[in-house]
Amino acid sequence: MIELTGVTKTYPDGTVAVDDFSAQFPPHKTTVLLGSSGSGKTTILRMVNRMVDATSGTITIDGDDIADRDPVKLRRSIGYVMQNGGLLPHRSVLDNIATVPLLNGVSKASAHARARELMDLVGLDAKMAKRYPAQLSGGQQQRVGVARGLAADPNILLMDEPFGAVDPLVRAELQDELLRIQHTLAKTIVFVTHDVEEALRLGDQIILLAEGGHIAQRGTGPELLGAPASPFVADFLGLDRGSRALFDHDGVLVDAFGRAAGVLTQDASA
Numbered sequence: 001m002i003e004l005t006g007v008t009k010t011y012p013d014g015t016v017a018v019d020d021f022s023a024q025f026p027p028h029k030t031t032v033l034l035g036s037s038g039s040g041k042t043t044i045l046r047m048v049n050r051m052v053d054a055t056s057g058t059i060t061i062d063g064d065d066i067a068d069r070d071p072v073k074l075r076r077s078i079g080y081v082m083q084n085g086g087l088l089p090h091r092s093v094l095d096n097i098a099t100v101p102l103l104n105g106v107s108k109a110s111a112h113a114r115a116r117e118l119m120d121l122v123g124l125d126a127k128m129a130k131r132y133p134a135q136l137s138g139g140q141q142q143r144v145g146v147a148r149g150l151a152a153d154p155n156i157l158l159m160d161e162p163f164g165a166v167d168p169l170v171r172a173e174l175q176d177e178l179l180r181i182q183h184t185l186a187k188t189i190v191f192v193t194h195d196v197e198e199a200l201r202l203g204d205q206i207i208l209l210a211e212g213g214h215i216a217q218r219g220t221g222p223e224l225l226g227a228p229a230s231p232f233v234a235d236f237l238g239l240d241r242g243s244r245a246l247f248d249h250d251g252v253l254v255d256a257f258g259r260a261a262g263v264l265t266q267d268a269s270a
């Protein structure tokens, strides 16, 4: 369990990116931080592995305060996948995937063997192993990024808009792959996106953020869709724009395409 309590981040120029944020990211589940640009999603994510240090508040992982952990060791124990893969351009696919295990002192032979297994897991053809990032499509680069994030077999995987830079079809494919991988590996995933469809597809829990990391609403996708807490939430989810509107059929919520999206509680349907 990752727990953030009263966490604030003020950058040196005075920008309060995150103001008094508290939340839990449960183990083996995917939590999506959803919000528009500048709402503090990346800052929250980076505070979990101490790429950014919180100004105040507490962050614990399984009860241990991360402020007491060595930041470099902490960072290497947590998978991190960023937009555009963040790959090292002059290293082969295999070396990119093996980066963290090699830093952790794993032998090159076993790091590469593990990297080949991960290539298979994320759906990359083995013949790509010796290629350089520039010789891959955007979608393939993202797969390498996911494999690299998983290479040290971390319990926690932080993903910062990992599929933001690819076209919608490839994006849907990558989302499917992630769902498949997560079904097998059950990592604790924190996934940042500003894309509502992506959040609804991937999130066991969605935390919708307004500016300053203020929580507009948290819950499952159907909970947010079925009972948006404010006009801001309804607007962000696009509930006023038709396609995502929900209709009540005897207590079962269905979307505009007739797909079940949730169940109304007794009170809400009364």
Ligand SMILES: Nc1ncnc2c1ncn2[C@@H]1O[C@H](COP(=O)(O)OP(=O)(O)OP(=O)(O)O)[C@@H](O)[C@H]1O
Binding pocket: 011, 012, 013, 015, 016, 017, 035, 036, 037, 038, 039, 040, 041, 042, 043, 044, 194
């Ligand atoms: N190093 C920094 N110094 C000063 N301000 C920063 C820094 N990094 C981020 N900010 C500011 O903090 C706020 C939150 O930024 P953050 O990147 O966390 O938001 P975000 O929701 O992830 O946005 P995006 O979707 O655009 O990545 C923004 O106002 C941003 O300009």
